[in-house]
Amino acid sequence: MHDGMTLISTLAAAFGLALVLGLLAQWARLPALVGYLVAGVLIGPHTPGFVGDVHLAQQLSEVGVMLLMFGVGLHFSVHDLVSVKGIALPGALVQMAAATGMGAALAHLWWGWDLAAALVFGLALSVASTVVLLRALESRELLHTGNGRIAIGWLVVEDLAMVLALVLMPVLSGKGEAAGGGLALTIAKTLLAVAAFVALMLVAGRRLLPWLLWQVNRTGSRELFTLATVAAAVGLAVAAAALFGVSVALGAFFAGLVLRESAFSERAAHESLPLRDAFAVLFFVAVGMLFDPGVLVEQPLAVLATVAVILLGKTLAAGALVLLLRYPLSTALTVAVSLAQIGEFSFILLGLGQSLGLVPPEATSLVVAGAIVSIALNPLLFSGVEPLRRWVLPRSAWARRLEARDDPLAELPADTPATSLAGQIVLVGHGPLGAALRERLAGRPVVVIDRDREVVEALRAGGQPAVLGEAAEAMTLVQAHIAQAAWLVVALADVRDVPAMLALARQLNPELRCAALAHTDEEQRWLGEAGVSHVLRSQRALAEAFARLVAAS
Structure with missing residues (x-):
């Protein structure tokens, strides 16, 4: 094909094969990203037939990384980042040291x-x-949970550590300009550059970016608004890398972070979503293009050892660290499987290592093989977290102790007024729906049950009785004094646990009334058969509210 068509042909082959193989993977009950990875292998240089441009695909996939991190920043906040520093900072650094030690020992x-x-x-x-990580958290609606915030904060710390590692590698190899005594100065300059970038974004960026989107929004052009959103994400990411030595992923993340508090954060997230999805697919295809299937035949034991470090070594190290920091078992499992894979920074690091002559050529083959296997298996590991937790808790007293962790938030304070624990409404879930509902129940006694530590801490600080835990577990319901409650109101998007929750609650309070939200007719029938006394259909309830509003005018 003509050289001028290289980009177009690579995109056409990548998207077309990714679509076909992604559909086949879904039909085979496998994650779609497995199909994307195989598509990359098929158009890569190590398999016969059409060969796409690897370097172009990698650069396009970097755009996907920028847009994804920009979207995360739009739904994250500085408070969220600071709230998880106690676990993310020590956890990420110690876990990276442990995994580096395991991999280095294996190779050496x-x-x-x-x-x-x-x-x-x-x-x-x-x-x-x-x-x-982001695709896994989003697909399971964990992105905005406490565990999701911990995993993202952990990854932000890892990214910052990798920025420092990439700067120091030329120095340590003896080829950097600071080689021969300037190591401490190089580290100091790198840390100052990162700090300067973060400060600039949090101070100046908070004023400039929202103002810019406001000016664009005044034109009334959706096209210009989308363009401004993408330009902000990509432009700031590239500027961060060029001027401050920060990775493009971190640059885009902080661009989204400073926009979060503006009135346009939701619209910016919505407008950039199609591009984020398309370029994220290119990331997986680009990873597949790097893979040489021959390594599976030539070095099978080395590949297995590499995969073992990623899937077992990192997972066990991260899980143990979370438990040592006195977080519950569910948090340890979520963080552990979140980190049981490798990706873009690993390839960047190996590329620099090869250019400096630090690593042998087979290192890249092994890392790419480990990335392919771990990325393909990661969704399966995520899907096994909740079944594993549910299976092990009834069978192991030790696991139940780890889940409870003697957490004071798992029990109501002793000074909770008796008036709050008689005829109260037990509200399960304090997301947007739960929070709005609690506001409208002002004057009625309410006890909130939520799985998010930060949510429970904030509620208690405001004087609201709240319990940390799973409402489908008997001890959590007992702590919420379900035996004296008048209502059990479930304000969760995922209602799979409602039948088990209600069965436990009615053992303690047979007269308990229950309300839950259904999204489909099938869900509504299923919840009704499970004994939920009041089931609301989300869209139908909204339509009825609109109808009452219009009829009253």
């Missing part, structure tokens, strides 16, 4: 690589992929 002691190559290889296995 078993394969005989020199220490520098072994350390770079271990570091490449220690950092998780932003794209994979």
